[in-house]
Amino acid sequence: MTKTAKLPRTAPFAPEEIIALDQVIGRASAVQRAWLTGFLAGIDAAGTEAAPLAAAPSVKTKLTILYGTESGNAEALAGAAKRDAQKRGFAPRLLDMADADLATLKDTVNLLVIASTWGEGEPPQRAAPFMRALMADGAPTLDGVNFAVLALGDSSYAQFCETGKQIDARFEALGGVRIAERLDCDLDYETPAAGFIASLLEKLTPAADAGSVIHVDFHRAEAEPVGKTAPFAAEIAALHAITSSRSSSETLHLELDLTGSGIAYQPGDTLGIAPENDPALVGAVLRATGLLDDSAAHSALTRERDITTLSGKLIQDYAALTGDAALATLAADAEARGRFIAGRQPIDLFETYPHTLTTAQLTSLLRKLPPRYYSIASSQRLVGEAAHLAIAKVAYESEGRARLGVASGMIAERRKTGGSINVHVKANPHFRLPETNETPIVMIGAGTGIAPYRAFLQEREALGIAGKSWLIFGHRHFLHDFLYQLDIQDWLKSGVLGRLDLAFSRDQPEKRYVQHVLWNQRHDLRAQLDQGATLYLCGDAKAMARDVDATIVRILGKDDADRGQHELDALIAAGRYKKDVY
Structure with a gap:
């Protein structure tokens, strides 16, 4: 029988490190423990001096990591930052903007903000109430708060990283002390974001504590799990x-x-x-840049580089690279750039201003294919x-x-x-079914926004849950665009789906959308919400989602916009209004 080894609680490690060591050593066999002992002894015998063991500092540096997330990227980065900070001896805490109170932030010593931007410069849905409070005239001062902002965005949008930019400027205006210049990250954010976080933590580590934390990472060499870098x-x-x-x-x-x-x-x-990019488009880009016969360029443009997104930055970089005077004129004029970008892709830029490039030059101009x-x-x-x-x-x-x-x-x-x-x-942890099966759900979707609701209803079918579900679905034509019609009709018959309302916009002279159904059924919607229902929205962010939001505010406020927005914010804060929009 293998004896279980446990480190004493008085061992010179932080509590979380003791737990980690217990998980490894506690499961190790006698042979594995003997090997580890010999390995460590061998390091000393080879002349490597072990750093003197130091007691954990009596007072750990506090760090608040405030995040605003829509798709989960900012939240994942915040979690990684917390783990890194813990290893370095900090006392970090995570704070979702959905749960943040500006009044308490003024007592924060060190603050790392990780914020994503959604759509045309908008904050994530869950962060919207926080942003309104932050930008309000009565926002509290943040004198003495050390802050740094890591902004996530998409450079194909004109308002790139707008939420992070607004937070950065507003914190400074309220008296905060910027301890690192804001970093604006595009879709390939992982590497620059990790570097920013590591640099910030090094800056915040007190000099007296340098080297006092013992980093112990035990891992087995094994295949990388399926993920973004290993699909x-x-x-x-x-x-x-x-x-x-x-x-x-x-x-x-x-x-x-x-x-x-x-x-x-x-x-x-x-x-x-x-x-993978369209082979015809790949060929057109290579032809326009003089690289049609370059196999390395062909491979990079097929699987690695984005050749459909034209941004202002790409125009400016291309102008700087080529020295083209006409292109430089376009790059310097923001309004002209915006007009040129509308409806166009990089191929249009390369054909309008043709230049022969090297493979390295072309790939450096184009961002990674996300x-x-x-x-x-x-x-x-x-x-x-x-x-x-x-x-x-x-x-x-x-x-x-x-x-x-x-x-x-x-x-x-x-x-x-x-x-x-x-x-x-x-994972999309903020778009889940309620924790209790008895909670009513109201699902609003248009087009392929039906997809997660099919998953919801399949889940309820598998669990044998009936009723307390209402689907409001919209598309163009009943005869041609009623997605998953047979599934939905089966769920209605079996009782898995309790109610269905449809809005097919082109089936009558006056267009009818899901927001019109909401308004017509506003009394029933309010009754469902009064019974504790969770409200879901999935579909197009630019038009449908905004119109639905405005309708819900009108319903909740009974034409009092401020009251309606306050009630909607309360639903969001309680996790009872969840959005998955694109």
């Missing part, structure tokens, strides 16, 4: 249209086989797809080692050129059953 090649088990051939918005149902991946997900999570994320339309309780997606094919014409969505075009035109797609799961 799983999932076989396509099914791929077919769920709109009619007469639909003006083709939508596909995709089933992926996850057998052997170890991937687990919950209803509400998203699946990341590693896309994954495309889709709400999962299935419950693992029902489908097992599989994941279902609803993919709306993006296809349009602008500036005389046909355009395709990167991932949706790849799936619709270049993938078939039996092929494969590289995928990974991204």
